[in-house]
Amino acid sequence: MNTQALSTARDQGFFAWYHALTAKERRTFWSCKVGYALDAMDTQFLSFVIPTLIASWGLSKGDAGLIGTVTLLTSAAGGWIAGILSDRIGRVKALQITILWFAFFTVLCGLAQNFTQLLWARGLMGFGMGGEWTAGAILIGEVIRARDRGKAVGMVQAGWAIGWGVSALLYALMFSLLPPEWAWRSLFLLGILPALFVIFVRRFVDEPEVYVAVKKQKAAGQPSFWQIFSPKMITVTLRAALLTTGAQGGYYAITTWLPTFLKTERHLTVLGTGGYLAMVIVGSYVGYIVSAFLTDYLGRKKNFILFAVGSLAIALAYTRLPVTDAVMLFLGFPLGFCVSGVFSGMGSFLTELFPTAIRGSGQGFSYNMGRAVGSLFPLLIGMSSQSMALGEAIGVFAGAAYGVMILAALTLPETAGKQLES
Structure with a gap:
């Protein structure tokens, strides 16, 4: 293959986006x-x-x-x-x-x-x-x-x-x-x-041009954090926080209590092995990568919904289906794939939802409010397991979390391909 053909194949291949950077x-x-x-x-x-x-x-x-x-x-x-x-x-x-x-x-x-x-x-x-x-x-x-x-x-x-x-x-x-x-x-x-x-980082990484341009335009004053709650932005901010709450609440619900459920109620031993951990980690990495491409191909909203449904399905499979150690070992891959893939499109979506001057404030608040509320899900599951089976509690709270995520995704605007203003 000649040089021109190699160049054409590279520009149209899986990593064409990277070569264009x-x-x-x-x-x-x-x-x-x-x-x-x-x-x-x-x-x-x-x-x-x-x-x-x-x-x-x-x-x-x-x-x-x-x-x-x-x-x-x-x-x-x-x-x-x-x-x-x-x-x-x-x-x-x-x-x-x-x-x-x-x-x-x-x-x-x-x-x-x-x-x-x-x-x-x-x-x-x-x-x-x-x-x-x-x-x-x-x-x-x-x-x-x-x-x-x-x-x-x-x-x-x-x-x-x-x-x-x-x-x-x-x-x-x-x-x-x-x-x-x-x-x-x-x-x-x-x-x-x-x-x-x-x-x-200090030597080789520069500030984004879009940020520098907006900073020059607004040199007379600092952006206010409270602008993310202005009449124009408040509904976007709150819906974005609900989206991240669903994603992180579901993640913490599954990853915090699932090993305990499988060890204490299913009496499986594979959970403590390096092989199972490796399957989850590899599945997680592949989930991030696949979701990264799908979020541009399908759009942000469809990709969120796809991985939210997949995460809920894998949680129900773990808690409802009778599984052996061998089956559990291989289920580690789709578990990592789904619950991690949910997050792959989050950064780009939140970047596109907020204007440049308050992007940090909006993105920081919405993602981390979701993290704070989502971190309560393990506690709520532990409390609920006093009156219901642990597997049932995991399914209820994971279902509620991913349901909230899907509803928030449906109400938010699609931002795929959006140009950031400068």
Whole structure:
């Protein structure tokens, strides 16, 4: 095949959108993707070391759950604050600050000497974790052209699955080389790595042109956070918050309680194996990628509805169908595929819903309000399981969450291909 034919095939292929990016856009793409992966890596360390902390510190499951809940709530607050900051000081600066923040407090987690210190360190780390998502989603959404925005933003968010996989590998490595009391600390101390990545972001990533243009036009004054609740924007803001509440409420309902249900009521053993975790992580990454392309091909709304229905179906399959360990192992793939794919189009959709001057405030509030409300779903399921079967409670709350998501998607405008104003 000659050079011209190769060029034509490349321009029409699966990665044609990537080849069309400028050098500046590619640097932004990779900085956001690597940032998401490092964010996920630091975040997922806790899930792997909880059994060790329970054994060595005598933590109760309630203590471990409290750390997780506090992290979710502070991450919601951090994403909200980072959105406001990104409108005021810039998307890139907000990204740098949030990465440094979660790296610093992840290291402090590794130095904690007791439960109280770990709770505080992990809670403060959550501010940076949530803030990084908001700053990164806005940055990549504004840099990429309209026709490819869904694919690019979704591919960036797929970095979360990569970071999750890296954390699992590091866990296996550290616990094979070191005694448990040192291994768990070494994982958190590796959290310093994202701080080094900020050097790259600072040197090679620029503010989006659309943001710079709007900033110059409005140089006389700072945008107000409260503009997202103006008569023109309030219904969009609230419906966007309902959309994200459904997505995250369903995700937390399924991923928090499903392993407990399968272990205690179905007595399956495959849940604790590396093979099952690998299936979920691989399914998650593939779900992100497929959803990234579908959100441009089908449109934002249809893609949300498709993956919401798929997530609900997989939840019902897990809780209603009699399954063996072998079947459960393979069901890990569609579980990761559906519940992660829901989020792939979220960043591009929220970017397109809000005008540039208040995009950070709107995106930060709506996504993280959904995270805050969604984080209550595991608690509500636990309370409801006192009067109904746990599997039934999971199905009820997952169904309600994804139902809310579908209704919100139906009422919001379709934004695929929308040009961002400058």
